[in-house]
Amino acid sequence: MPAFALVDCNNFFVSCERVFRPELEGRPVIVLSNNDGCVISRSEEAKALGIGMGAPFFEVRALVAEHGVAWISANHELYVDMSKRVSSVLARHAPVVENYSIDESFLAFPADRTLEERARALRAEVRLWTGLPVSIGLAPTKALAKLGSDKAKRAGGVLSLLDAGAREAILDDTPVTHVWGIAQRSALRLAPHGIRTAGDLARARDALIRSVLGIGGLRLAHELRGTPCLTLAAAPTERQSVTVSRSFGKPVYGLEALKSALAAFAARAAERARRHGLRAGELSVHLGRRVDGRPVLEGTSARLPPTNDTPTLIRAAKALAEKLFVNGRAYKKAGVVLAGLEPADAAQNELFDDGSAGRSARLSRVVDRLNASLGAGAVRYGGENTSSAWGARCESRSPHWTTRWDELKTVRAAV
């Protein structure tokens, strides 16, 4: 029988920062989202202080000051690069690897008795080559492997749930909300049926699970029983959408400022679509604000002849912004979503092609190449005015240590 391993980087963003700033070891550390808005990664010491995942920064600021918590603005360029380094180590150890998220990968192995030992060796090797600590769960299904890696954090870094007997006690000791795919809403619907732990869910009747959670929940229950329903997605699936959205550093009231922000987002989205060899048949724009303290998103969309041309997408985004905009509203965020994606080479040419599309595509390629070599945003289209009217706060970002020559870390040897 095959076995799955889930390799999970512990407190990934914080750990990436610590690799280059070892003085942060042993101290409480948090990493903040865009705009320094909320907490998106916490060291164990920070968790122990009661700082919650996703907590708004302003709510924990007193705690941060009181305990000398180090806080860092997110540096995604660094995290993406570190993630690739981890993947390349994993690829040397398993025939099939699914990079599930920036900090988690599923591996598939033929199950044998040496698996736990090999997992420990793998863990040591990731540490050696990247400086990052990982936890590994081993199990006959993905959902169980996920649970295993969770528990592994307090069990020496590797935990096997391959043995059915050993699993039972662990499942009974796991709240159902710790199961991959079950969150608060589902837990509330399960509670009236006496289902509170992972073990309860595994033992529940199929018909009941199906009626309460739907087909996805039923698959999960089978996975918890040790019957694989989820397979390894070795090849990344075709992406369905591309989103670029940002919260603003301060509220935006003017249509022109909104349009310039959306133009910049549309340009980033177009760039991403081109990088994936895709073009979009639909573009939507959303504007976000707060009403009675609650976030509200208003959006609208338009069909397009499939394209990944930046000026075309910028025009479409601006037109939708004009439709949505209401004078006097305090906008806090905006975004652009590309959908209806298809391969860019599935050329279904416009009936009346005057050749301008070809010129525009060549221009886009040049812009992409310049931005790749000179750094993002080096070349921009006129409409995308990165004005300070909507710029994000980002007070304490670390350098791009691994991806920019001029920001390399300097190390001096003591003589």
Next chain:
DNA sequence: TCTGGGGTCCTAGGACCC
């Protein structure tokens, strides 16, 4: 005063068709 960003899948209901 200050609350992220980028995704996926499933479901229910409406429109439409024969």
Next chain:
DNA sequence: TCTGGGGTCCTAGGACCC
């Protein structure tokens, strides 16, 4: 007074993930 049945496709919204 009687008023079918079965299907597809699309969309919006819900729920969840990291």
